[in-house]
Amino acid sequence: MVGIHVGARRDCCRSATVTNQAEAVYDYVAAFIDELARQGLAWAFLSPGSRSTPLSLTAYRSTVGTRVILDERSAGFVALGAARATRAPTALICTSGTAVANYLPAVAEASLTQVPLLVLTADRPIELRGWAPGQTIDQVNIFGGHVRWQTEAPIPTADDASPLDGGVGPSHARRLAHRAITTAKGPIPGPVHLNWPFRMPLEPPAGWFDRRPPGSGGGR
Numbered sequence: 001m002v003g004i005h006v007g008a009r010r011d012c013c014r015s016a017t018v019t020n021q022a023e024a025v026y027d028y029v030a031a032f033i034d035e036l037a038r039q040g041l042a043w044a045f046l047s048p049g050s051r052s053t054p055l056s057l058t059a060y061r062s063t064v065g066t067r068v069i070l071d072e073r074s075a076g077f078v079a080l081g082a083a084r085a086t087r088a089p090t091a092l093i094c095t096s097g098t099a100v101a102n103y104l105p106a107v108a109e110a111s112l113t114q115v116p117l118l119v120l121t122a123d124r125p126i127e128l129r130g131w132a133p134g135q136t137i138d139q140v141n142i143f144g145g146h147v148r149w150q151t152e153a154p155i156p157t158a159d160d161a162s163p164l165d166g167g168v169g170p171s172h173a174r175r176l177a178h179r180a181i182t183t184a185k186g187p188i189p190g191p192v193h194l195n196w197p198f199r200m201p202l203e204p205p206a207g208w209f210d211r212r213p214p215g216s217g218g219g220r
Contacts, residue, residue, distance in 0.1 A: 022205040024156040024169075025198070029058045031170035032153075034214035035177035037063045040088050040185075041118065045079045047072045049095025052122035053202040056093055061213045064091070072099045076106025080115055089116035089184045096123045100139050104146070110191045111146040116184035117191040119143070125155070125197045139195050149183045150193040 033055075043065045048056040060066050069075035072094050083090040092103060100121045110117045124136045141150055153176060156168040176194070184192045 019205050022201050026204050028156045028173045029054045030214050031173035032177045033058050033062045035174040039181040043082050044091040045075045047075045047094040052095040072102035076103045080106045083115045091118040093120045107143050107191045108146045114189045116189040119193045121195050123195050123197040125199045147193045148190040152195045
């Protein structure tokens with residue numbers, strides 16, 4: 001009986017940790033997307049996969065307009081056209097692996113024609129890279145000199161929910177979004193690449209769909 005009780009406590013603690021991890025990730029991504037909207041992002045074009053679930057779901061529920069385009073190469077050029085037509089940055093969101101490489105033609109053209117794009121790509125976490133898991137390629141600096149700035153977004157953990165050192169939390173997410181969209185806008189406009197190495201779980205925490213997204217009147 002003691003073993004049963006100990007096992008139950010361990011399962012309970014593991015479940016709480018997973019929930020707290022999902023809460024931290026989705027709070028961070030929500031703050032990031034909301035800040036992009038505040039800074040003028042009007043459209044995001046999604047080519048969703050499981051690894052990009054936090055980005056895709058959060059963008060869909062935000063005040064940013066979204067369209068799903070399954071083919072990443074097509075999505076890249078649609079986003080490029082939308083940015084030209086609206087004279088405002090647009091975002092691209094895709095899953096990990098070769099999906100990212102399909103954005104290269106549109107990213108290169110955006111760079112050469114000075115069109116602001118935000119390329120948000122999901123990735124495997126660093127501990128899974130180089131060990132032959134599926135849908136994993138080297139996505140860091142994949143666009144080379146065709147982007148104005150590229151970085152890996154820090155993925156918060158449950159321990160970062162209340163950082164004492166100004167660390168990884170919603171306020172950091174807003175600073176990251178502000179830098180990304182400001183860099184994309186200029187003084188020489190062009191694409192910016194943020195790579196997001198998400199860990200499991202990828203699905204939102206319980207009750208997430210019942211909450212009001214930041215900056216909205218109740219979501220979609």
